[in-house]
Amino acid sequence: MLSCRFTILTAMLAASLAAAAQTSTTLKDAYRSSFHVGAAINEAQIAGTDARGAEIAATQFDSITPENVLKWERVHPKPGVYSFDLPDKYVAFGEKHHMFIVGHCLVWHSQVPDWVFEDGTGKPLTRDALLKRLRDHIFTVVGRYKGRIQSWDVVNEALNDDGTLRQSKWLKIIGDDYIEKAFEYAHEADPQAQLNYNDYSLENEAKGRGAIALIEKLQAEGIPVAAVGIQGHDSLDWPSIEQEDASIAAFAKLGVKVAISELDIDVLPPVAPGSADVSMTLKADPKLDPYVNGLPDAVQEALAKRYAALFRVYLKHRAELSRVTFWGVTDGDSWRNNWPVRGRTSYPLLFDRSGQPKQAFYAVIQAAARPGLSHGSDAIPIEGR
Numbered sequence: 001m002l003s004c005r006f007t008i009l010t011a012m013l014a015a016s017l018a019a020a021a022q023t024s025t026t027l028k029d030a031y032r033s034s035f036h037v038g039a040a041i042n043e044a045q046i047a048g049t050d051a052r053g054a055e056i057a058a059t060q061f062d063s064i065t066p067e068n069v070l071k072w073e074r075v076h077p078k079p080g081v082y083s084f085d086l087p088d089k090y091v092a093f094g095e096k097h098h099m100f101i102v103g104h105c106l107v108w109h110s111q112v113p114d115w116v117f118e119d120g121t122g123k124p125l126t127r128d129a130l131l132k133r134l135r136d137h138i139f140t141v142v143g144r145y146k147g148r149i150q151s152w153d154v155v156n157e158a159l160n161d162d163g164t165l166r167q168s169k170w171l172k173i174i175g176d177d178y179i180e181k182a183f184e185y186a187h188e189a190d191p192q193a194q195l196n197y198n199d200y201s202l203e204n205e206a207k208g209r210g211a212i213a214l215i216e217k218l219q220a221e222g223i224p225v226a227a228v229g230i231q232g233h234d235s236l237d238w239p240s241i242e243q244e245d246a247s248i249a250a251f252a253k254l255g256v257k258v259a260i261s262e263l264d265i266d267v268l269p270p271v272a273p274g275s276a277d278v279s280m281t282l283k284a285d286p287k288l289d290p291y292v293n294g295l296p297d298a299v300q301e302a303l304a305k306r307y308a309a310l311f312r313v314y315l316k317h318r319a320e321l322s323r324v325t326f327w328g329v330t331d332g333d334s335w336r337n338n339w340p341v342r343g344r345t346s347y348p349l350l351f352d353r354s355g356q357p358k359q360a361f362y363a364v365i366q367a368a369a370r371p372g373l374s375h376g377s378d379a380i381p382i383e384g385r
């Protein structure tokens with residue numbers, strides 16, 4: 001009896017996996033009733049020189065984030081000089097395809113030129129002068145896309161791993177309230193935009209606690225923070241399903257939306273655990289780059305299962321999630337090929353280097369169709385389905 005049931009179940013599972021393999025369902029359609037599914041798009045996709053990548057983005061996703069073109073060093077490279085060519089094309093792409101358009105990012109310690117913090121003679125700016133510069137930047141950039149970019153990552157990565165505030169130049173010159181000021185300016189520039197605090201490793205306890213305290217402080221001061229972006233630069237074993245589940249729940253409890261804002265899952269050997277700072281780049285070493293000739297089936301499958309497990313958590317929290325955005329379109333585009341080690345062959349996304357959907361793609365589609373279906377011991381109960 002039991003073995004008969006098992007056989008039927010196995011047959012059903014095989015049939016549904018086969019159906020998924022044939023599917024023409026897209027990511028955005030599979031999750032339409034739950035949350036937006038987005039991708040960060042790069043310069044080549046925005047400019048149209050990577051037509052294949054742009055086509056995948058337009059077909060599969062209903063939200064976009066600019067991987068680099070709206071970062072300070074790109075959009076505002078010199079005093080008084082703004083470079084809006086690619087950002088304009090970026091926003092037009094999103095509008096053409098009726099997407100939820102994200103702006104990334106206004107205040108960050110990285111990819112911001114040194115001149116921003118200095119006067120004409122190279123001396124550090126005063127608090128007031130830097131606040132004025134910040135306000136001008138935010139008004140110019142957010143103001144240009146008012147009503148068109150729906151959601152802005154206002155402050156990115158302001159916290160250390162222990163939950164304290166990062167000693168960035170922003171903090172050193174302006175003081176702790178640079179965060180409040182950035183949100184105030186962005187809100188003034190576009191009162192309708194959804195404003196986000198965005199960071200990595202928020203699933204870890206100390207940093208998560210720091211982020212919760214920060215959001216509570218902003219809320220107590222009446223700062224309009226609408227969402228927390230959990231970046232989601234994950235690996236096969238971090239964060240645990242329980243961590244992810246608890247982290248989303250903890251932010252949702254504060255009354256803010258949650259965005260999974262930069263999702264990718266690294267399958268390569270970890271280096272220097274404990275730090276996810278973007279400024280970290282380590283020396284290449286063949287031992288750290290084992291899959292230059294392709295990803296073994298077992299790892300492909302492990303990646304698919306891991307994606308399915310995470311998407312089941314996202315579905316559980318679909319009322320609290322605004323979007324799940326992948327950090328890139330295909331594996332070849334991913335920053336993970338160059339971080340934290342330069343020049344590795346990484347496989348963190350749902351589309352391979354030739355633009356073909358991977359097993360992980362079908363697993364994510366499948367998770368939407370059958371969210372309760374177990375993919376192993378890490379399955380969690382899904383409520384409300």
Ligand code: XIL
Pocket residue numbers: 067068156231262278335
């Ligand atoms: C990365 C881009 O993907 C790279 O192309 C760039 O060289 C460095 O930045 N956290 C963020 C993103 O908020 O902006 C970063 O993007 C990845 C980590």
